[in-house]
Amino acid sequence: MNEYLKETQMLNFSHSSIQKLIGEKQWSNEDDFEKIRKIYKFVRDDIRFGYNTDDTISASEVLNDGYGQCNTKGTLFMALLRAVGIPCRIHGFTIDKSLQKGAMKGLIYRLAPQNIVHSWVEIQYKVCFYNIEGFILDSEYLKKLQEKFFDCKTSFCGYGVATDNFQNPQIEWNANNTYIQKESINYDFGVFNSPDEFFEKYKQRLSPLKRWIYQNIGRKLMNRNVEKIRN
Template structure:
C-alpha cells in the first residue's frame, strides 16, 4: 500500500510491468493524438474520454493485463481500463495512483446473465484511478462505462433518477451520472463499493497482494468461455438496447 508520507512524484510516474507506457503502441497513440502538445487539463480530458468511450466496456481475460494489452483488446472493465488510463497519464507526466476496493457483484446483473452468477464471487475486486491535479488528488472512476452502452441502459430505464444498480452501473441517478470529467471526481460504480483496500502506487502492487477474482477451474472457464458470452451480451445491449 502506498505510504503518502514518503512518496515522491516519481513513484506516481514510474513505468511497471502493467503500466508499460513505453510500449510502441502506447507511444504511437500519444503521438497520433497530439497529447504531448496539450496543456494538463486538456490532456486529462482527452485521455479520459479516449479510455471511457474508445475502449469499450467489456470483460478481458485477466485483471492483471498490461496497459498495452488492454489497448490491443480495445475493451475493458474497471480494473483493466484503469490500468490503461494510469499508463497514459503517467506517460504524459501526470501523477496517477491506484485505489483498490471490492464491489457487490449484483451491480453486474443485466450485463452478466443471471446463470453465470453461480461462478462469480459475491464481492468482486474493483478499482479506480486517482490523479494529482491542481494541488489535490481526484477520484476517477467514470471511465468504466462507454457512452453508447450507457445511453442504451438510460433509454431502457428512462424514468430512473434514484439509486440504480445493474448492467455494470451503480449510481445515485442513472440519467445524470457523474461520469464526465470537468476538473473534479467522476464515478459510475461507486454506489456498489463493499470494501475499501486503500491506495497503492501501482496496480502491480495491488494484485500481488490481493490476487485476482477467480482461481483454478473457474478462472479457466471464465477466460476460455464465460467472458466471451458476457461480451456478446454487452455488445448486444450496446447495439440493440435492452429488450
C-alpha cells in the first residue's frame, strides 16, 4: 500500500503550489470521503478540460496550466489524493480516436493515431477500489455539449465524450465509479503504481514531426475548439 501513497517525479505533491492549494482548501482536515469528493470536484471543474503539451508533465505543471485531459488531470488528481493520505493507482488503456472528433478536426484528426493512450485513476476508499474517470470534462463544458446536442438521449461519442447515457453520465462521486470516456476504450494495459511507471512503458506513438505538429499547432486548435463550445 505504500506504493499507492508514494511521491514521484510526476506526482510531485510536495511542490509549493500544491501544498499551498491543499492548505487553502483545508482538505487535510476532512474525513476520507470528503477529501475524495472535494478533490474530485476541484479537478473536474476548476481544472478545465483542455490539451497540455505532453502526457508526462508533472502535477504542479497541470495545476499551473489550469487545464488538462484524461492523463494530465489524472496526474494532478493522484498527487492531491496522495498528499492527503488517500491511496490511489493508475489504470492504463487506449481509446479510439473517434472520441476526439469535434474537438479535433480536419488534418489534425486525420494525422492522429487511431488508438490514443488513455487512463483513469483507481482510488481506495475503505475496502474497495473505485474507477474514477468522470473528472475529465469540466461541468461547464459538458453542459454546453449537452445543450448543443440536446436531441441525443442515449449514446454519444465525440468532443472528448464516450458514454452510453449522454444526458445523465455517471460523473458524480458518492463512493461509486465515475465514467465519461469508458465506451471508447479498446485495449487494457492494466494497473500501475504511478503515471511515471505507466508512461515509461506506454507512450503515445508519434513521429517527431507529428509530435511537433501536435504540441505547436494541433493542441492549440483543439483547445480553441473546446473553448468555442464552452463559451
